[in-house]
Amino acid sequence: MSVEKRIFKIPVGPQHPALKEFEHFVFTVDGERVIDVGFRIGYTHRGIEKLAESKTYIQNLYLCERICGICSAAHQGCYAQTVEELADITAPPRGTYIRTLIWELERIHSHLLWLGVAAHEIGFDTLFMLVWRDREVVMDLLEMISGNRVNYAMSTIGGVRRDISDELKHKILKGLDILEERTKYYKEVCMKEQTILARAANVGILTREQALKLNAVGPTARASGVDVDLRRDDPYGAYDEVPFNVIVYDTCDVLARVLVRVDETFECINMCRWLLENLPEGDIRTKFARKIAENEVVGRVEAPRGELFYYIKSNGTDKPERLKVRTPTLANILPVCEMLKGGYIADIPIVLAGIDPCFACMDRALFIDENSEKKWVWSREQLRIYSIKWYKEHGNEVVRERWKQ
Amino acid sequence: MLSESLEVEKEIVDDFKKILGADFIDGQVQRKGRVYIKVKTDAYKKAIEHAVEKWNTYHLSTISGVDLGENIELLYHLLDPKAKITITIRTEIPKSDPKIGTVSDILPSALVYEREVYDLLGVIFTGHPDLRRLVLPEDFPEGVHPLRKEWKPEEVK
Structure with missing residues (x-):
């Protein structure tokens, strides 16, 4: 596969009835790595x-x-x-x-x-x-x-x-x-x-x-x-x-x-x-x-x-x-985008949570494979479960790699 | 308070007066750690650059936009945490042609704040790489900016 074909965009969010606030992110991923992040806020903007x-x-x-x-x-x-x-x-x-x-x-x-x-x-x-x-x-x-x-x-x-x-x-x-x-x-x-x-x-x-x-x-x-x-x-x-x-x-x-x-x-x-x-x-x-x-x-x-x-x-x-x-979360939006770049998809939940965001939500994830036009939707909960499962399978090698740095 | 000395604050105002010359409109020391500098629109970027370089106010807290009627006033709140000083650079632009250059090349955090001011007050920041609405919905009417005084909430009912 050529490089362009391996790169997917994953929209995450904006909403889920079970959780506190709304936020939409678009992650551009190459395999398991996040290479770019875009965001859309304002779902709870009430003037x-x-x-x-x-x-x-x-x-x-x-x-x-x-x-x-x-x-x-x-x-x-x-x-x-x-x-x-x-x-x-x-x-x-x-x-x-x-x-x-x-x-x-x-x-x-x-x-x-x-x-x-x-x-x-x-x-x-x-x-x-x-x-x-x-x-x-x-x-x-x-x-x-x-x-x-x-x-x-x-x-x-x-x-x-x-x-x-x-x-x-x-x-x-x-x-x-x-x-x-x-x-x-x-x-x-x-x-x-x-x-x-x-x-x-x-x-x-x-x-x-x-x-x-x-x-x-x-x-x-x-x-x-x-x-x-x-x-x-x-x-x-x-x-x-x-x-x-x-x-x-x-x-x-x-x-x-x-x-x-x-x-x-x-x-x-x-x-x-x-x-x-x-x-x-x-x-x-x-x-x-x-x-x-x-x-x-x-x-x-x-x-x-x-x-x-x-x-x-x-x-x-x-x-x-x-x-x-x-509010402080607006000031930390650009920094969190930087943090996510270069990380694994499985790290998205904890890194996003790491700034203690006040919007708190990347609830519903829609995964689109642009080439095969396959679409599937992940909730935040599914993404969380995915991340935990992924770490069970890949945890050891990833942790070893990190400690080497 | 009487014990407070405002020497540094006064020095900042004098320094801006010297650097900006005819572009300097007004300088005000409100209290310890709060300086307001009013400049002509052409020189606002020079003033911000100067504040960042000479006075180390690298932290842009936010950009406030205020509708004054004929004009829109923009306030760039810059902070130097070490010296405990906030310098606010302010400038007015006409509401009929609300255009001003971006400062996101000097202060990247302005990327978000400029979008917010554009969204709510309709100020166009020329040179901003991605000037879109920030908080209002995509289907909000074009050219309508709610923080302008003439806009009333009834309009969206």
């Missing part, structure tokens, strides 16, 4: 930026929160602090601390959720179930504080909506001890377990140069040796007071992305403890006048997936003139 222009600043708090279900506190908190800067008011220290605490608890829940998903993608369902069981601890803590498991509605313009009592403080500290102990165990599993090493080490490489050039963000960038964390690099909330380390790994593969997130979970736990022990006394919010004079502000937070960016422009009324949001 929130346009809608925000017709809602008041207070209404937009709850609109922004619903942009993402997993990092809702990051969205709402980022929006609230950007509007505070716009209106030139400052949240009281206790309010800022509680907001920061929610951000960190949310990061713990998001990273554990991701670890479970990653384990599921490589067929390690025992780990998936264990991690998700222990993630319930942090979900319960968030529910105790805010009354909700997701969409906590804690931040408001000028502070937070609920206080933390001393009794609650003790419960949270107890919960954090359990989480720390469990996370220690998972770190050991991730470093030693052959199932993970075989599927994650040397897979989905994104070099430091590529990460810098394509402006990768968050754990994806930090796993490629880029020392960037907006909590330190563009301080906001209480982050200029809380002591923490920025976790950077330089092996540039999926394993590094796993370890960055696991290590960050420890940092989050320590930060939560510090925040609770040093929680200042006082009010939790200040008053906010509903109208904001003409102004503009660039606001950023380090969401669990990386840099979350807000640009808000006010026009003297109680509604924003323009509200622009850029």
